[in-house]
Amino acid sequence: MLLIDLARTSAAVAADSARLAKIRHLAELLGRVGPDEAEIAIAYLSGELPQRQIGVGWRSLSDLPEPRLVATATLTRIDSLLEQIKAQSGPGSQGARRALVNELFGAVTRQEQAFLGRLLTGELRQGALNGVMIEAIAKAASVPAAEVRRALTLRGWLPAVGAAALAGGVEALRAFHLEVGRPVAPMLAQSAPTVTAALEKIGGPAAIEWKLDGVRVQAHRSGDQVGVFTRTLDDITAQVPELVEAMSRLEIDDLVLDGEVIALQADGRPEPFQVTSARVATKIGSRDSVPLSVFFFDALRVNGVDLLDLPDAERHAALVGAVPAELITPRLVTGDAEEGEAFFGEAIRRGHEGVVVKSPSTPYAAGRRGAGWIKVKPRHTLDLVVLAVEWGHGRREGKLSNLHLGAFDPETGDFVMLGKTFKGLTDELLAWQTEQFLRLADGPTDGWTVHVKPVMVVEIAFDGVQRSSRYPGGMALRFARVLRYRPDKRAEEADTAASVRALLP
Template sequence: MRFLELARTCEQVASTTKRLKKILYLSEFLKSLEPKEISPAVLLITGQVFPESSDKTLDVSWKTIQKALHSGQEPLFHKELSITDVYHYFQEISKTSQRKKKERIISSLLTQAAEREKTYILKNFFGEMRIGASEGIVLEAIAKASGLPKEDVKRSHALLGDLGETAVRALTQKVLLTDIILFQPIKPMLAQMGYLLNISEEMALEYKLDGARIQIHKTTDITKIFSRRLTDVTNSLPDITALVQDFPESVTEGEVVAEKKGKPLPFQELLRRFRRIHDIEASTEEIPLKLYLFDCLYLKGKTLLNCDYTERTGLLSEFAQPFSVKRIITDNIKEAEPFLNEALKAGHEGLMAKHLDSVYIPGKRDKSWLKIKPVEMLDLVIVAAEWGHGRRKGWLSNYHLATKEGNVIGKTFKGLTDQQFQEMTERLLTLKVDEDLYTVYVRPHVVVEVAYNEIQKSPTYSSGYALRFARIKNIRDDKSPEDADTLERVQTLYENQFKYKAKRKI
């Protein structure tokens, strides 16, 4: 199929705000595809290009794209681009690290594209389609096109971590994944925000660690470790691999924490370990990690997702007791409160409260798990940054913070060190999509954890809200923009403020 048809479908989807219409347009398009076109088409419509679990990247800067656009290169012959042609170009771009070669490939692609096609090709470079086709909508479109239940499609995708492959299975095989496949990372289950007063029945309370979430896949001979974003980080964590060498065939989940003298090191120190690809042995001594496990998802050939929390953690303790996260089981807030204070004193974030009968739902933020923190935080995406002045001159240092949907909720230049300002400036410039005299607009990629004193109503920002005294606590490279908090959560937090203080009508 011509890529032009994909571009037209994107225009249709962007033309309506109605969810059901978007799903209808996408499902009709999906039904018209040849089997080999399904995976590339789905990835290109969402602006992912490559699956979440893939380590491939385009690694293309705005400067490289600008050079390609103005290269003046003309193709030897013109031909209509197909969906698979465009995807092949993206694959070729990812294979080379040479800027000049990337520029030539991009130029060749863009000079063959019609203006309508060029728009959506460029949007894929920026990873921001802005047509309102979220992952959830695309999954529902796949379900509609295949005639399969949408919850089954969503679960299959959470087990695969590959939207394109999920579509292929649903549309061509009519068979969805229901069990874990070893060495195929699954999307982690997520928790909703909660409070100590939500503990109204017996629940398991665990330390909410100040670490990075990992998933360990193990057979007798092979160990693979995956990050929260489904990236293979095995080579960066040889010390963790050594710790689990005697584990049975299993998939376990937990966190690694960088610790010194029993106290967590800053989160950024931990991320240095995840990024390290050279001098690994030196880094294991410089930044020692401690392993904490809290769940067992697969054991000796059996998927445990539908087993309850009590059964899963019981099986985990049979072979991984030394690595178990600290926990208590209680229904008493008077017991929970000192346990929370103990976790905070130990340098961690707070508590996780889990219902004893909770099953594991990959990829879902579910109310059967609650995260309890003394200070509210928001995970937000940097979508623009302003050039600083005074001592911050030459740095991009006033960051525009947005929710998952792209609604700006405030700005801040607080929380980073001078070195982090410098590193963030270099990083954001590689993500630049536009700029004016004072501001650089970037592809939404960098997620930051933001503390604040209060959420206020505000007409200044597209969200309708503003953060009072916002400051960046952590740069969350372990999270993607899909993990950012939603506008709905901001609204809920705003309303929750009035449980403890008066609300004035505006």
């Protein structure tokens, strides 16, 4: 298949705002792609590279060669050149990489150059994120979308799952299993203002667990081998030796667990999140100054048996049978709202974020905000994405200060702006975010405003949501203020526009 076919399909998908139309465009192309190019095609149209990162940014794409007039570049040819670009390292690599970039862009037409440029810089935002692409794969392969979602849960890489579906249908999709050493996307929680409201949503007795203010981890063990991964699926095994030791001491040697690592003070209260986050980010894994503790709250695999489809109550029973009590997150099972609120109050008194209320019947909905998990915090907070930043005035002159905040819209893959804030920013945060956002600048500045790539997640406290004609989404946050940045979260994990809209009075 030629690259021009993808470029044209991408343009059609971007031009059509209707979800079903996007799916139709993508499915038509996927129905024509060959088995050796399916994974490449799905990756490119999802805005991803099979190589993930190749060391080429928008600054590398200035002064490109003249485009060809006739499209002849195949997907396999483009993929081969990208592999060569990624492989460059050591002395002379910069010049070699530049020569290969010129060869790549000199082999394609103007429309293909534009498509490749957006792909390589992460700007291919056409509304073809996972939700739409899953439906397109299902349509092209004539399989249920639920089968594609389940396989994605276990494999974690949609292009590989899509290629399997197109080649082998449902049978190929059901061949995917949870693999020790290959992380899956974590299950996420919805929000409620109180434990009482959460219990009402679940509609009966529930498990209530402390929500620790640590770093989410997924721990894998197979024999003597232990792997630890973040919520963004990054391997941090070398950075958390305490967790590796804890996993190695367990009697069961084939398991996958979900939990949190957290730095605790001498009295058992948590250190600020920044302390835990900085310690986990330390490449050397030193424990001399900031030791880490680990607490597990879910089991995805125990004794070689996958547990994802089992209800929460059965998964937790398996966890209790595999892990010592001191390594398990405090948990209460109750249908009594007063008892649940007291448990929540104790978690807050001890310095933790709040609680997560869990339906005992819910399976593990990897990568999604399952209706069976509901988080409750003592104040309204949202994880939002920074869309732009304005230069400050007065004592903040020379610093990027006022943040433009957006909620994620999974239907379009875009962001809905909810307002601006400069409140809650310390001098240290101002200096840090100025450096970060200048690096993430997306094109020229617009007067006082610097538009940035929508990748940075920030946790925002607010007093409520109100209707507003000022922003396209028709709503705005009241008294928004910055709590902290969340480098452990991807933009796609931010709170959705729908969840914010649900908070409108």
